[in-house]
Amino acid sequence: MKRSDRLIGMTNYILEHPLELISLPFFTERYQVAKSSISEDLTIMDRMFQHEGIGYLESISGAAGGIRYIPKYDQEKSVAFVDTLAKRLNDPSRILPGGYLFMSDILGEPETVREIGRLFATAFAPLNIDVVLTVATKGIPLAYAVATFLNVPVVIARRDPKITEGSTVSINYVSGSSRKIQSMVLTRRSLEQGSTVCIIDDFMKAGGTIDGMKSLLKEFDATVAAIGVLAEAEDEEDERIVTDYTSLIQISAVDEKNKQIEVVKGNYFSQSEQ
Numbered sequence: 009m010k011r012s013d014r015l016i017g018m019t020n021y022i023l024e025h026p027l028e029l030i031s032l033p034f035f036t037e038r039y040q041v042a043k044s045s046i047s048e049d050l051t052i053m054d055r056m057f058q059h060e061g062i063g064y065l066e067s068i069s070g071a072a073g074g075i076r077y078i079p080k081y082d083q084e085k086s087v088a089f090v091d092t093l094a095k096r097l098n099d100p101s102r103i104l105p106g107g108y109l110f111m112s113d114i115l116g117e118p119e120t121v122r123e124i125g126r127l128f129a130t131a132f133a134p135l136n137i138d139v140v141l142t143v144a145t146k147g148i149p150l151a152y153a154v155a156t157f158l159n160v161p162v163v164i165a166r167r168d169p170k171i172t173e174g175s176t177v178s179i180n181y182v183s184g185s186s187r188k189i190q191s192m193v194l195t196r197r198s199l200e201q202g203s204t205v206c207i208i209d210d211f212m213k214a215g216g217t218i219d220g221m222k223s224l225l226k227e228f229d230a231t232v233a234a235i236g237v238l239a240e241a242e243d244e245e246d247e248r249i250v251t252d253y254t255s256l257i258q259i260s261a262v263d264e265k266n267k268q269i270e271v272v273k274g275n276y277f278s279q280s281e282q
Contacts, residue, residue, distance in 0.1 A: 011049065014039050018046075019053055022065070022077045026159045027133060031074035050075055061085050062126075079157045081123075081130045083277075089123055090256055090273050097239070097257060100267040108211065109239060109259060109269075115149050115210060124256065125153025128208065128236040131254055131276065132158065135233040138203040139163050141225070143192065143217055150238060151208040158206070165221055169193045177227045181220030192220045199228050206234040213241050215250030222250075240274060254279055 018035060035046045054065040061082025065075045093114070102110040114120055128150075137158050142151035143165045155162045169176045173195040180191050199205075207221050222232055235253040242260055255274030262269050 009039060009041075011045075014041070015049055015052065018049055022053065022075075026063075026077050026079050026129070026157050028159055029068060029074050029076050031072075034074075078133055079126060079129045080133070081126050086127055086130070087273075087277065089127070090276070093120070094257055094271045094273060097259075098269060098271040100269050103262060103264055103267060103269055105264070109241070109262075109271075111210065111239065112146070115146055121149045121153045122156075124150060124238060125155075125157050127256060127276065128154045128206075128254070129157030131279070132206050132234045132236065135206070136204055137206045137233060139199060140206050140208055141165065141199075141221060142208045143167075143221060146210045147208055150210055150236075154206065154208050154236065163194065163198045163205075165192050165194045165224060167192065173198075177224065179220065179224050179227065181216060181223055183216040190220070192217075192224055194224050194228075199225075199230065201229050203228065203230045204233045205230045206236065207232060208236050210238045211241070212237040212239070212250070212253070212255070215248050215253075218253070219249045237274075239271075 017039070022030065032043055032046050036043050039046075050065055057063050057065065057077070061084070063078050063080040066078050067073070067075055096114065097109060097111065104110055132154070137160055139161050140151045140155040140158065141163045142148055144167065148164060151162045151164070167190065169178065175196045176193040177196055178191055178193040180189055182188070183190050205225055207218055209218055212218060218235060218237075225232060235250065237253055237255045239257040239259060240253070240255040241262065242258075254276055256276050258272050258274045260270045260272055
C-alpha cells in the first residue's frame with residue numbers, strides 16, 4: 009500500500025475514534041508496515057491536524073501506550089463561528105413569547121450542530137467524560153454532536169416515562185422560569201452508577217431544567233463535570249439557579265413589545281482563557 013493511501017485510512021480511523029487510545033501495533037498489523045513508518049505517518053497527521061486547527065495527537069508512552077486524537081477547535085475559527093451564529097440569532101423576528109428565541113432552524117442544520125459539538129468537545133475533552141446527558145427534545149441533536157467528538161454515549165432524560173424504557177428513576181423539580189412543579193425521568197439501565205457526566209442543553213434562563221437534571225444524577229451517584237448550553241438568556245425576575253456552566257451565546261436584552269434583541273458571545277471564550 010502506498011503511504012498516501014495508508015495516511016487516508018489512518019486519518020479516517022483516528023478522526024472517527026476521538027479520545028480513544030490506539031496502540032501503534034494496531035496500525036502495523038492493519039497495514040503490514042514497520043512501526044517506524046507508522047510513527048512517521050502519525051507525525052505527519054499531527055502536524056496537519058494542528059495546521060487545520062482541528063486538534064492534535066497525544067502520545068502515551070509505555071507498554072500500554074499509543075496515541076489519542078484530542079479534538080481542539082482553533083481559537084480564531086471558534087470566534088468567527090460564534091460571531092456568525094450570534095449575527096444569525098440577532099434577529100427580532102426570532103423573539104418568541106416569554107423571552108425565548110426561535111432556534112429550531114439552526115438545530116436542524118447538521119453542519120452547524122456539528123461545529124457546536126466540536127466547540128463543546130474542545131472545552132470538555134480534558135474532563136474524562138463518560139456520558140453526555142440532555143433532556144428531550146431540542147437538546148438531543150446538540151448532545152449527539154458533543155458525544156461524537158468525546159466518543160461517549162448519550163443519555164436522554166424525559167418528561168414522561170415510556171413503557172419501552174423499563175424501570176426508571178423519577179424526580180420532581182421546580183422550573184426556573186414558570187416556577188411550576190415538573191417531573192423528569194431517566195431509565196435505570198441507561199446510566200452506570202458513579203459516571204462522570206456532561207450536561208448539554210439548547211437554552212437556559214434561570215436554569216431550573218438543568219438543576220433538575222443535576223438532581224436526577226444524584227440518584228445515580230454521578231458527577232457533573234461540565235454543563236454546556238447553546239444559548240443563555242438573562243432573567244431579571246428570577247435569580248439564576250445554575251451558575252457553573254459554559255455558554256456559546258448570550259441573549260442580553262429581549263424587548264418583546266418593541267421587538268428588539270441583543271445577542272452576543274457567551275462565556276465560552278472567557279472560561280477557555282482561564
